Amino acid sequence: MVGHGVILAEAYAEVRALAEKTGIPVITTLLGISGFPDGHPLHLGMPGMHGEVHVNRAIQNADVIIGIGLRFDDRVTGNTASFAPQARIIHIDLDRAEIGKNVPVAVGIVGDARDVTRRLVTAVEPRRCERWVEHIRGFVRTRAEAYRGDLSPEAILASIYEASHGDSTIVTDVGQHQMWVAKLYPYQRPNTHITSGGLGAMGFGVPAALGACLAAGGRRTVCIDGDGGFPMNAQELATIARLSLPIKFFVLNNGGYGSIRTTQINYFNRRFVACDAASGLTFPDLRLTAESCGIPFRQISTQDNFATDLAAVLAVPGPVICDVVMAPDQFTQPKVSSKQQPDGRMVTMPMEDLWPFLDRAEFEENMKE
Numbered sequence: 602m603v604g605h606g607v608i609l610a611e612a613y614a615e616v617r618a619l620a621e622k623t624g625i626p627v628i629t630t631l632l633g634i635s636g637f638p639d640g641h642p643l644h645l646g647m648p649g650m651h652g653e654v655h656v657n658r659a660i661q662n663a664d665v666i667i668g669i670g671l672r673f674d675d676r677v678t679g680n681t682a683s684f685a686p687q688a689r690i691i692h693i694d695l696d697r698a699e700i701g702k703n704v705p706v707a708v709g710i711v712g713d714a715r716d717v718t719r720r721l722v723t724a725v726e727p728r729r730c731e732r733w734v735e736h737i738r739g740f741v742r743t744r745a746e747a748y749r750g751d752l753s754p755e756a757i758l759a760s761i762y763e764a765s766h767g768d769s770t771i772v773t774d775v776g777q778h779q780m781w782v783a784k785l786y787p788y789q790r791p792n793t794h795i796t797s798g799g800l801g802a803m804g805f806g807v808p809a810a811l812g813a814c815l816a817a818g819g820r821r822t823v824c825i826d827g828d829g830g831f832p833m834n835a836q837e838l839a840t841i842a843r844l845s846l847p848i849k850f851f852v853l854n855n856g857g858y859g860s861i862r863t864t865q866i867n868y869f870n871r872r873f874v875a876c877d878a879a880s881g882l883t884f885p886d887l888r889l890t891a892e893s894c895g896i897p898f899r900q901i902s903t904q905d906n907f908a909t910d911l912a913a914v915l916a917v918p919g920p921v922i923c924d925v926v927m928a929p930d931q932f933t934q935p936k937v938s939s940k941q942q943p944d945g946r947m948v949t950m951p952m953e954d955l956w957p958f959l960d961r962a963e964f965e966e967n968m969k970e
């Protein structure tokens with residue numbers, strides 16, 4: 602399981618060598634995304650609250666977990682008492698205080714992720730874990746039903762990936778769109794995913810895109826933002842316009858605070874408060890925001906327009922703001938409630954209609970437990 606330490610230490614080749622020499626599958630945490638190529642046959646995906654079913658089940662069934670440069674934070678572990686019950690954990694981290702802080706470890710190694718992993722690669726015997734990887738693949742739940750309709754998160758992200766040939770740095774804000782990007786965008790190049798993990802501060806996207814673009818020498822940067830988070834640090838748009846930076850903003854406009862609305866659906870019986878226009882939430886007009894900064898603006902409301910407009914947007918040399926008008930009821934699926942236990946049976950939220958992955962009988966069984 603690899604985290605941000607792998608990216609900071611640039612331990613990509615070492616992690617890959619370790620995985621390939623041992624056949625051990627690789628999980629990337631939110632901040633570890635792009636530390637290991639998504640398309641690699643040993644890559645499983647993201648763990649935890651918003652992780653995929655098969656990834657969490659892999660953790661719950663593993664007998665050993667090598668954690669490299671990660672914190673085992675609560676979004677990964679859920680209830681630590683039932684996290685990875687069968688696993689001996691080997692934790693490698695530069696910060697001694699992280700070792701054993703959140704989960705008990707069998708072996709703690711304090712050191713740079715790259716150095717330690719390189720030494721591990723020489724220390725281990727080559728082997729294969731084909732049956733184990735196959736076993737995990739058996740846990741995979743198809744996403745086919747998860748996102749529906751025009752301008753689904755999947756379709757949007759696939760179009761951006763294709764149109765940019767996977768060659769952009771992707772920055773996100775905080776919310777549902779952040780999780781869609783984490784789960785659905787097929788990262789292949791190291792350090793191309795910039796997101797606000799840990800603190801999860803909305804308003805991160807616009808200034809982070811500015812910083813990422815400048816740090817990469819003016820490289821094309823795609824910022825996928827929420828209509829709620831985008832205005833929170835919109836003053837930086839003036840700087841972006843002045844420097845004519847090639848930052849393409851795709852504001853996934855689901856008419857409010859999508860993640861808050863989802864929470865109110867799941868836990869508050871659809872009692873909506875300050876999460877959309879009908880419940881008293883208003884945002885500055887996006888078109889006027891763009892115009893006020895002298896940034897070109899496009900509104901996109903169908904997948905056809907999206908595909909055609911995308912090439913034009915990416916071809917513009919400077920910044921562009923795209924208002925991508927989506928249906929409000931696109932959810933982040935699946936999700937493990939932080940109040941329940943990730944016991945490998947994917948005990949989930951009470952709204953079974955949000956859970957196309959589980960059949961009714963399995964759902965009832967899980968709820969009993």
Ligand SMILES: Cc1ncc(C[n+]2csc(CCOP(=O)(O)OP(=O)(O)O)c2C)c(N)n1
Nearest residue numbers: 776777778803827828829830857858859860
């Ligand atoms: C500064 C700040 N305020 C509040 C929150 C709590 N919060 C997390 S996500 C979210 C809503 C995000 O809405 P939006 O930007 O529209 O993104 P969506 O979830 O719809 O993709 C809120 C209010 C936060 N993380 N940061």
